Every structure is written in structure tokens, then in C-alpha cells.
Amino acid sequence: MSSGASPETARTTPSSAGVKRLLARTLRHLSRAALGALGVLLVTFTLIHLIPGDPVEILLGDAATEELVAKYRQILGLEGSLPQQFARYLASVAQGDLGTSIQTGQSVNSVVARTLPMTAWLIGVTVLMALLMALPLGVAAALLRGTWFDHAFRVATSVSLATPSFYFGLLLILLFAVRLGWAPVAGYQPGFPGNLQYLWLPALTMSGALVPILARVLQSSIAETMEQEFVETAIVRGLPAPVLVWRYLLRPSLAPTISLLGYILGQLLSATVVVEIVFNLPGMGTALVVEGVLLRDYPVVQGIILIFALIVVAVSFLSDTVSGWLDPRTRLS
Amino acid sequence: MEAESPILRVENLCIGVPRRRRGLLSIVDTADFQLRRHQALGVVGESGSGKTMLCRALMGTLRRHGAGVASGRILYRERDLAGAGEKVWRRIRGRRIGYVPQSSLAGLNPVLTVRTQLTEAIHAAREASATEAEDQALQLLELVRIPRSGQVLEMRSHELSGGMRQRVMIAAALAQEPEILIADEPTTALDVTIQREILNLINRLRERLKMALIFVSHDLAVIEEVCDSVMVMYAGASVEIGPLEAVVRHPRHPYTRALLASRVDLAVPGEDLETIPGDPASVGAWPSGCRFRPRCPLAEDDCREGVQPPLAPAGLQRTACLHHDRMGCDP
Ligand SMILES: Nc1ncnc2c1ncn2[C@@H]1O[C@H](COP(=O)(O)OP(=O)(O)O)[C@@H](O)[C@H]1O
Ligand SMILES: [Mg+2]
Numbered sequence: 001m002s003s004g005a006s007p008e009t010a011r012t013t014p015s016s017a018g019v020k021r022l023l024a025r026t027l028r029h030l031s032r033a034a035l036g037a038l039g040v041l042l043v044t045f046t047l048i049h050l051i052p053g054d055p056v057e058i059l060l061g062d063a064a065t066e067e068l069v070a071k072y073r074q075i076l077g078l079e080g081s082l083p084q085q086f087a088r089y090l091a092s093v094a095q096g097d098l099g100t101s102i103q104t105g106q107s108v109n110s111v112v113a114r115t116l117p118m119t120a121w122l123i124g125v126t127v128l129m130a131l132l133m134a135l136p137l138g139v140a141a142a143l144l145r146g147t148w149f150d151h152a153f154r155v156a157t158s159v160s161l162a163t164p165s166f167y168f169g170l171l172l173i174l175l176f177a178v179r180l181g182w183a184p185v186a187g188y189q190p191g192f193p194g195n196l197q198y199l200w201l202p203a204l205t206m207s208g209a210l211v212p213i214l215a216r217v218l219q220s221s222i223a224e225t226m227e228q229e230f231v232e233t234a235i236v237r238g239l240p241a242p243v244l245v246w247r248y249l250l251r252p253s254l255a256p257t258i259s260l261l262g263y264i265l266g267q268l269l270s271a272t273v274v275v276e277i278v279f280n281l282p283g284m285g286t287a288l289v290v291e292g293v294l295l296r297d298y299p300v301v302q303g304i305i306l307i308f309a310l311i312v313v314a315v316s317f318l319s320d321t322v323s324g325w326l327d328p329r330t331r332l333s
Numbered sequence: 334m335e336a337e338s339p340i341l342r343v344e345n346l347c348i349g350v351p352r353r354r355r356g357l358l359s360i361v362d363t364a365d366f367q368l369r370r371h372q373a374l375g376v377v378g379e380s381g382s383g384k385t386m387l388c389r390a391l392m393g394t395l396r397r398h399g400a401g402v403a404s405g406r407i408l409y410r411e412r413d414l415a416g417a418g419e420k421v422w423r424r425i426r427g428r429r430i431g432y433v434p435q436s437s438l439a440g441l442n443p444v445l446t447v448r449t450q451l452t453e454a455i456h457a458a459r460e461a462s463a464t465e466a467e468d469q470a471l472q473l474l475e476l477v478r479i480p481r482s483g484q485v486l487e488m489r490s491h492e493l494s495g496g497m498r499q500r501v502m503i504a505a506a507l508a509q510e511p512e513i514l515i516a517d518e519p520t521t522a523l524d525v526t527i528q529r530e531i532l533n534l535i536n537r538l539r540e541r542l543k544m545a546l547i548f549v550s551h552d553l554a555v556i557e558e559v560c561d562s563v564m565v566m567y568a569g570a571s572v573e574i575g576p577l578e579a580v581v582r583h584p585r586h587p588y589t590r591a592l593l594a595s596r597v598d599l600a601v602p603g604e605d606l607e608t609i610p611g612d613p614a615s616v617g618a619w620p621s622g623c624r625f626r627p628r629c630p631l632a633e634d635d636c637r638e639g640v641q642p643p644l645a646p647a648g649l650q651r652t653a654c655l656h657h658d659r660m661g662c663d664p
Binding site for chain 1: 425426
């Protein structure tokens with residue numbers, strides 16, 4: 001029961017433990033990322049070679065001779081057995097080289113460098129918009145449980161959950177771009193903040209799928225938090241309403257919402273592909289379909305899917321970090 | 334003169350839960366007591382007798398639990414709080430009446446540090462700079478005898494033992510220097526040795542801060558450690574109230590006597606512990622007349638009639654028993 005330690009030492013001890021925890025968590029995520037990437041590469045490699053249609057024949061056309069085809073195979077690294085091809089591909093990816101496009105001869109790295117920024121912007125703006133809408137909605141729905149607002153909230157979220165994002169996107173284009181003229185119908189121009197003009201409508205489209213899920217999860221986790229003893233304590237201490245709502249209702253309830261956001265962003269990436277095509281945005285999704293899949297350009301498809309997989313891992317690391325900061329209980333496990 | 338007038342007067346307070354179509358379900362009625370400055374009142378009764386609901390009425394949080402004040406008055410400094418709105422209660426809670434709720438071991442916010450929870454309570458009461466508030470938070474931790482207070486300030490609930498959490502809860506309840514402290518079963522979930530420490534702490538704090546105390550427990554022995562008067566509750570009613578000494582020495586309600594007789598701490602080893610015959614009356618199934626009647630050795634026909642008898646109108650030691658004059662000859 002001695003009170004030996006000074007406040008100074010008291011403060012350094014937990015933070016150095018915190019650094020150690022952060023390191024351990026980073027390592028865990030990195031190893032998970034490496035394993036995940038390997039799995040993704042293996043699966044896409046296998047799948048893409050199962051699809052009928054030979055890229056070299058598409059490239060050269062019907063008139064090509066046997067020798068020409070064989071020569072091109074060699075140039076493109078498509079000779080040998082599939083395991084041999086895969087091993088060669090892995091080795092080059094490990095060195096940071098995603099290969100060369102069969103159709104255009106460009107390096108896949110340059111395709112990614114050209115299209116990644118736009119897609120990253122799209123995801124970023126979507127997440128921000130989704131949170132900005134979902135947080136107030138979820139809080140209001142939890143606080144106004146059982147009122148008309150709650151009922152309207154339920155109906156609206158069900159409807160928007162059931163609407164496919166491409167359909168929703170077309171409706172938004174019709175309304176905001178064609179009717180009201182508030183946004184360009186399609187296209188993109190890089191450079192912040194000018195790019196937001198092109199991004200807000202696609203981001204809104206994708207939020208249409210995100211907001212209902214996030215707001216509902218938030219509503220039910222706030223409702224759970226409200227039953228907790230510590231909320232009663234906060235009330236009997238006479239704490240002001242903003243402190244009550246943010247620190248005692250929202251913050252303990254946010255972690256599940258943020259974790260879920262990290263998790264469904266994986267699915268959101270497939271929505272990115274659709275939305276980019278609907279809005280004619282030159283991002284990774286468009287490149288994947290137009291330059292990759294349709295032309296059987298294996299290296300492009302594989303390279304972009306690998307980058308998508310890495311984005312999923314990065315996002316889950318980020319959401320893990322944020323929910324750990326919001327709620328130290330989740331750091332225990 | 335001023336010191337003589339009570340700061341809190343609860344008159345015939347009835348608490349009920351409104352039910353659809355079937356009217357009001359009474360949970361507490363005829364709660365009746367006064368609290369003078371610096372007085373320590375114990376509230377004792379079996380679990381389910383309505384002690385916690387009474388505390389919630391005094392903190393204005395009944396509505397959160399689906400209940401409300403049905404009738405009666407809660408006079409704080411001559412102001413009736415029974416029907417007060419949230420705005421009034423916000424100025425009372427924490428600032429005038431501090432509360433350490435039951436199951437307060439789960440009462441700390443798991444995502445906030447002790448520092449945040451203490452300083453925000455301090456800020457709720459008065460303007461203070463960040464360093465002022467932090468200094469006061471440290472002082473509060475020292476006041477409740479927490480060692481290594483600088484370290485504890487940075488901790489969260491899961492890093493603290495039960496006794497420590499209870500101390501922090503008490504510190505937070507004291508942060509705004511309330512006139513009255515209400516502690517609902519503050520030692521029930523703790524080990525015996527920790528119980529002792531918390532009781533000593535509460536005694537010392539009351540001396541030092543000159544607060545009035547309402548101390549709720551199902552255990553009379555614990556109440557004897559800290560209180561100078563006691564109110565006994567049975568099935569939502571005050572059945573006896575008076576100075577602790579008097580009530581313990583000469584109980585004037587058969588239920589009080591039964592409580593005293595069943596005390597574990599006074600049991601003789603080897604002998605059977607005396608228990609109260611019958612089951613406690615449960616909410617919604619209170620018998621007519623005196624609620625203790627089915628279990629009472631003194632019961633007569635007139636105990637059956639009407640409603641629960643109120644506390645005798647006069648005297649220091651007041652009882653609700655119609656036949657208390659026969660208590661002496663029937664030990
Ligand atoms: N919202 C409610 N609806 C119905 N009954 C309730 C409600 N809240 C509490 N009660 C009942 O009120 C009685 C008194 O509870 P409580 O005040 O917690 O007792 P104590 O603190 O003395 O153990 C209990 O029997 C409990 O079941
Ligand atoms: Mg209780």
C-alpha cells in the first residue's frame with residue numbers, strides 16, 4: 001500500500017506497454033496480409049486460367065501461325081506448366097513487379113499507379129459520407145426508439161438495403177445530374193478539391209448500401225449501451241447532455257460499427273467496380289473489367305485483384321486501430 | 334436553529350410502475366423519513382423491499398426504470414422534487430446529492446480513464462482549468478485513500494480491483510461536494526476485509542466533509558457501523574424508524590426484531606440461526622392490512638384490515654406495528 005511511484009513514472013509505464021502492443025498487432029496484421037495475398041493470388045490465378053479463351057489468340061487473331069503463338073507465349077511468360085507459371089509470377093510480385101499487360105505491353109504497376117488514386121479517393125469519400133450520415137441517424141434512432149422516427153428509419157433502411165447499387169446509382173444520376181444539374185453525369189478529373197465534384201454522386205450511391213447497415217448496427221449497440229450501469233452513473237453525476245451522448249452512449253457503442261465498416265469494405269470494393277462503370281470513372285474497377293477481364297489480360301486482372309486484397313487488409317488494420325482507440329476493451333483480446 | 338431543520342424530508346412517498354390497463358403496480362409506499370444535516374440514516378430491508386427504488390426516486394431516475402412517483406413529497410430544502418423535471422434534477426444530481434449506485438462495480442465507463450471520469454464530474458459543477466481539475470481529481474483519489482493515485486488516474490475500469498472501483502465511484506460522487514451522499518449497498522459485492530475498509534472510509538469522509546448520509550443495506554450489522562439512525566423497510570413500506578441505539582436495543586416492530594434475531598454476526602456457534610418464517614411479500618401480491626402479518630407472531634384480526642398502517646405519528650422511535658405495546662413481553 002505504499003505510494004512510491006511518482007506520477008512521472010506512472011505515466012511512462014502504460015505507454016511503453018502500449019507501444020509493445022501496437023508492434024505485436026502490426027506484426028499480426030502483416031503476417032495475415034502476406035498469407036491473405038498469397039491466397040488471393042492462388043485463387044485468381046487458378047480461376048483465370050479456368051476461364052475459356054486464350055489471351056494470345058485474342059491478341060493475335062485467327063490468322064496467327066503456330067510458331068507465332070508459341071513465340072508470343074514465351075515473350076509473355078505463358079509457357080510451361082501452370083505451377084511453373086505461378087512460381088515465376090510469385091517471384092516477380094515479391095520483387096514489387098506485377099508483370100506486363102499482354103494487350104498493351106504496359107507494366108501493370110503503371111496501370112495501378114494510374115487508376116489507384118481515383119479508387120482510393122472514391123473509397124475515402126464514401127466512408128466519410130457514410131459515417132457522416134450513419135452516426136446521427138443511428139444516434140437519433142436509438143434515442144427516439146419506438147417513435148415515428150424509429151419506424152420511418154426501419155422502413156427506409158430496409159428499402160435502401162434491398163436496392164442494388166447500380167440501380168440506385170442510375171436513379172441518382174437521373175435526379176442530381178440530369179434533372180438538377182448539380183453534378184457532371186459522368187467522368188473524372190483528378191486533383192483535390194475539384195475531383196469531389198465528380199466523386200460525390202458515386203460515393204452517395206455506394207453509401208446507399210453502407211448507411212442502413214451501419215446505422216442499424218449503431219442503433220442496436222447504443223440501445224445495448226443504454227442499459228449499462230455506467231450510463232445511470234453518468235446521469236446521477238449530473239453530467240451535461242453532450243458529454244453523456246458522446247462519451248457514455250456513442251463511444252462505447254462505436255467499436256462494433258467501425259469493425260463492421262472495415263469488414264464490409266471488402267464487399268464495397270465489388271460495388272466500386274459496378275459504380276465506376278456506371279459513372280464512367282477511370283479507376284481500378286473499370287481497368288479490371290475493361291482492360292483486364294474482357295481482354296483476358298491475366299497480369300492486369302491478377303495485379304488489380306492483389307491490390308484490392310491489400311486494400312482490404314489495410315482497411316481492416318485501420319478499423320481495428322480506430323476501434324481499439326475508441327474502446328480499450330477490444331484491445332484485450 | 335438552521336441546523337435543526339431537515340435538509341431532506343420524504344413524506345408518504347409512493348412509487349409505482351404504470352401497467353397497461355391494469356393500473357399502477359405499487360413498489361414502494363409510505364416511505365417516510367427526514368434527514369438532518371450531518372445525519373447518517375441507514376435504510377435496511379430484505380432484498381426486493383424497495384430500497385433501490387427509493388434511492389432512484391431521490392435521484393430522479395425512476396422514469397428510466399419504467400417507474401414514477403405516484404404520490405407523496407420529496408422535500409429538498411423545502412422544495413418539492415417529486416414532480417420536478419429534468420432541468421431541476423440536473424442541478425440536484427451530483428451537485429446536491431451524490432449517489433453511489435448499487436452494483437457500482439459496473440458503474441465506471443469502461444472506455445474512459447479514471448482521470449476523464451473524475452474531471453468531467455468536476456467540470457460539470459464549476460468552471461475549472463484542465464490542470465485545476467486534474468489536481469482536484471488527484472486530491473479526490475487521495476481523499477478516498479487510493480495509493481499511487483497518479484497511476485490510477487490513467488487506468489480504466491478493467492484494470493482496477495472491486496475495492497478500487499468502489500473507491501473511485503465514491504470519489505466521483507464526492508467530486509461536486511454534495512450535501513447528501515446516498516450509497517446503495519456499497520459493500521455488498523466486496524470481500525469482508527475490503528468491506529471493512531470501505532465502511533471506515535465512509536465514516537471518515539462523513540466526519541471530514543460534514544455530509545449527510547443515506548446508507549442502504551440489507552445487512553443491519555453493516556448499518557450499525559456507519560449510521561446513527563435507521564429506517565426499516567418491509568415490502569415497500571417504512572415499518573420502523575428511529576435512533577440506531579433505540580431501534581437495535583428495543584425494536585418496536587416484529588419485523589425489526591426478526592431481523593435482529595437472524596443476524597449472522599451475532600449467531601452462537603452450534604446453534605441454529607433463527608430465520609423469519611414464511612416468504613417475503615412480493616411486489617403485486619402484498620397482503621391486505623399490515624404486510625408483515627402472515628409472518629408475524631403478534632398478528633391479530635385487526636392487522637388484517639385496511640391498508641398498511643403508517644408510522645406512528647409522533648416520537649423519536651416510530652413504528653407501524655399496531656401491537657407494539659406487546660413487544661416487550663414476547664421476546
Ligand atoms: N420496472 C419495474 N417493474 C416492475 N417491478 C419492478 C420494477 N423495478 C423494480 N421492480 C420491483 O420492485 C421491487 C423493489 O426493488 P428494489 O428497489 O430493487 O429492491 P431492493 O433494492 O430493496 O432489493 C422488486 O421486487 C422489483 O422486482
Ligand atoms: Mg437494491
